Amino acid sequence: MTATPDLAVRIGSLTLRNPVMVASGTFGYGPEYADLVDLASLGAIVVKGIRAEPTTGNPTPRTVETASGLINAIGLPGPGVDGFVRDYLPFLRRHDVPVIVNIWGRTVEEYGDVARRLGAVDGVHALEINVSCPNIKEGSKAFGTNLESFRRVVDLVRASTRLPVIPKLAPNVADIASFARAAEECGSDAVSLINSIPAMAVDIETRRPKLGNITGGLSGPAIHPVAVKLVWEAARAVKIPVIAMGGIRDAADAIEFIIVGATAVAVGTANFVEPGTAPAVVEGIRSHLVRHGLPSVAALRGTVVA
Amino acid sequence: MKVETTTVLAHATYGGDYRCLELEAPGIAPEVRPGQFVHIRLPAPADAILRRPFSVFRADGDRLQILYKAVGRGTAAMRHLQPGDGLSILGPLGNGFPAAAADALPVLVAGGYGMAALYLQARTLPRRGIAFFGGAKAGDILCVPEFEALGWEVRATTQDGSRGERGLVTDALDAWLSGGGRDLRPEFFACGPNGMLRAVGGRAEAGGWTAWLSMDRHMGCGVGACLTCVQKIRDPDAPGGWSWVRICREGPVMECRTVVWEGDE
Structure with a gap:
């Protein structure tokens, strides 16, 4: 029995004090939740998607709640690289938490440009490559579902930075393992999955889509079992760490991901409901390890009996 | 701004579909400024996962009151709240009204x-x-x-x-x-x-x-x-x-x- 199990995990050259992050797009850039959550209690903070230039995002309505889920079509509004570095990075540097920046572009070249610029500033610890946002009409979406485009983006980002790079995989592909393997072959330090699942909701009285963008991406507890299956498949296919996300509400959901092979997890939609979810998940993982006599979170990883 | 588990003190009909929910909220109620709101976590079990925002009607000492109309999926889940029940609220939120102009x-x-x-x-x-x-x-x-x-x-x-x-x-x-x-x-x-x-x-x-x-x-x-x-x-x-x-x-x-x-x- 170990009273204080080791929760630290490594993602490439980056060591996280615990395996629980907050997912991109669900925690702003940090200041939004700083009154409610001790940022230093997080394994890492993954900030909302950043591209080269400022972006206004999609028209409203941008989200719609469905049964145990949330469809969003926010459209990645953001301040661009310069705005992020100017307006948010100084705040994040003052906190003792690794910062992973989710990056995206409208062209392959833009991904490389963003990676190069963010790799040159102090305070960014890793890059998550968003190739799978379902709400962007330009190339971004295809980069996540076409293996050849996916490789081009990951190759260029890899060549543009020395930071750990983490492609975020789309769930709506025929074979998740082939994307995970491609990421590994291109020199990625980890993969994260799943992004939200393409989805749609219609008002039956007006017969209009409930989102301004017509379609969006489903997140929340509704997608958790889908994510567990895909994380299991991806983790069996690669040696690099898998960061799992999809509908985590509590420690049990996170532990399920770790058992099927995840090295780390990210809390997403639950942040909107219960801002203290991520710290509670850390404590729940710790007590689970103690209860099962495990010395570390690594000892639990991939122990699914299947 | 904080998350607080409050206690329902009263939950009365206010005529028609309107209800008034009174909460013991010692962490939040004294902080409320006019025009601010609170974000209420719906009682479980609910497949509606998001919190619901409500203007604060009254805030007196440690107590605050929410006046609402039971119309949708979220407010339907609130209808059965009883005195003594716990209810998680997040607040106070938003900017609120400014002070009045002196000459208006x-x-x-x-x-x-x-x-x-x-x-x-x-x-x-x-x-x-x-x-x-x-x-x-x-x-x-x-x-x-x-x-x-x-x-x-x-x-x-x-x-x-x-x-x-x-x-x-x-x-x-x-x-x-x-x-x-x-x-x-x-x-x-x-x-x-x-x-x-x-x-x-x-x-x-x-x-x-x-x-x-x-x-x-x-x-x-x-x-x-x-x-x-x-x-x-x-x-x-x-x-x-x-x-x-x-x-x-x-x-x-x-x-x-x-x-x-x-x-x-």
Whole structure:
């Protein structure tokens, strides 16, 4: 029995004090939740998607709640690289938490440009490559579902930075393992999955889509079992760490991901409901390890009996 | 701003579909400023996962009251709350109303159950003016004794004429303005449907007065992270002359001149 199990995990050259992050797009850039959550209690903070230039995002309505889920079509509004570095990075540097920046572009070249610029500033610890946002009409979406485009983006980002790079995989592909393997072959330090699942909701009285963008991406507890299956498949296919996300509400959901092979997890939609979810998940993982006599979170990883 | 597990003290019908929920909230209630709101976690089990935002009706010491109408999936889940039940709330949220201009006559305009969001401001304003309440029928005109007890003159308007004048709240407002009100330098504090807010803002802009509009937008996180409740505002420096604000963070109270209204509002 170990009273204080080791929760630290490594993602490439980056060591996280615990395996629980907050997912991109669900925690702003940090200041939004700083009154409610001790940022230093997080394994890492993954900030909302950043591209080269400022972006206004999609028209409203941008989200719609469905049964145990949330469809969003926010459209990645953001301040661009310069705005992020100017307006948010100084705040994040003052906190003792690794910062992973989710990056995206409208062209392959833009991904490389963003990676190069963010790799040159102090305070960014890793890059998550968003190739799978379902709400962007330009190339971004295809980069996540076409293996050849996916490789081009990951190759260029890899060549543009020395930071750990983490492609975020789309769930709506025929074979998740082939994307995970491609990421590994291109020199990625980890993969994260799943992004939200393409989805749609219609008002039956007006017969209009409930989102301004017509379609969006489903997140929340509704997608958790889908994510567990895909994380299991991806983790069996690669040696690099898998960061799992999809509908985590509590420690049990996170532990399920770790058992099927995840090295780390990210809390997403639950942040909107219960801002203290991520710290509670850390404590729940710790007590689970103690209860099962495990010395570390690594000892639990991939122990699914299947 | 904090998350607090409050205790339900009372949960009474307030006529029709309206209910008043009173909570013991010692961490949040004393911090509430007029025009702010709280984000309520729905009682489990609910397949509606998001919190629901509610204006604070009253805040007295450690207690706060929410006035709401049971209409949707979220409020249906709240109907069965009993005294003694626990309820998680996040707040206080939003900017709230500003202090009144010194030389203006405060005028409140409420539609739907917007009067609930104006009560704390009505209690705080240094001058008592006129309050225009509009609703579909007599049962929608709420809280009149409470406002009168504070010294406000309340004028009710209903669309079916069952209480006060028949018509829209803006009809009563227009009659008052042309009957001498415009000489009193009104400053508006308004809460209600978007169409009403837009109309009140239009009157204020035309007259050269100020109108503070408490806006309601479909909301997600309540703290500015999810970017669901965004509203276009005029921004001469931005491409296209507009930019977004988050109603949960920079709002919900906006001065009418800043708001860019969309076509169907």
